[in-house]
Amino acid sequence: MSGRAPKRGFASRPADPERWIKASDAPPARDADVAGFTARLTIDVTPELRGRIKIAAFRRGQTVADMLRDLLTREFPPDQGDKE
Numbered sequence: 001m002s003g004r005a006p007k008r009g010f011a012s013r014p015a016d017p018e019r020w021i022k023a024s025d026a027p028p029a030r031d032a033d034v035a036g037f038t039a040r041l042t043i044d045v046t047p048e049l050r051g052r053i054k055i056a057a058f059r060r061g062q063t064v065a066d067m068l069r070d071l072l073t074r075e076f077p078p079d080q081g082d083k084e
Helices: 017-023 032-036 047-060 064-075
Strands: none
Touching (some): 047 064
């Protein structure tokens, strides 16, 4: 009966708790620009278009959100503004 290893829980305790606690102070892995996003944009698209967008993002190695942010930034540069 002693042949079984003890069952591990969902999360194991860190070997070095001090280093683990200080790791939360590290900056996030994403760009600092992400912190500046404060609005959510919702659009209605067909399921087929949504699928094509997701596939395109996957092939480029990006998230859909990052890919669409880049697209919108290209199409609507910050210096363009409304000139009426």
